[in-house]
Amino acid sequence: MAELREEVLAEIRRTLAADLDFRGPVELHHGLATDLQVDSLGALVLAVALEDRFRVKLTGIEAASVTSVEELVGVVERAVREAGGGGASRDADGGEGP
Numbered sequence: 001m002a003e004l005r006e007e008v009l010a011e012i013r014r015t016l017a018a019d020l021d022f023r024g025p026v027e028l029h030h031g032l033a034t035d036l037q038v039d040s041l042g043a044l045v046l047a048v049a050l051e052d053r054f055r056v057k058l059t060g061i062e063a064a065s066v067t068s069v070e071e072l073v074g075v076v077e078r079a080v081r082e083a084g085g086g087g088a089s090r091d092a093d094g095g096e097g098p
Helices: 002-018 040-054 060-064 069-082
Strands: none
Touching: 002 040, 002 069, 040 069
16 A cells, blocks of 8 residues: 555645646645645645546545645545555556556
């Protein structure tokens, strides 16, 4: 599961940099709004990117209560486990892995 955790964190970092123009460090202890300046639109962009990358559905209630990167990673990990773990095998281009 440590590998999945790293994949989720990497996707959060990629989305923040590519889609939200955030250029600072992104670590598990960072607050989404307080440290990373993620507003409601940014949170939606993150959620959609994570859903697309890991082929999961993040519930609105669970996602709305997330305040830190670590909590967001946990929500995605749980969603992947509940979906049968299939999301972790996709490659960086969004295609299916071997």
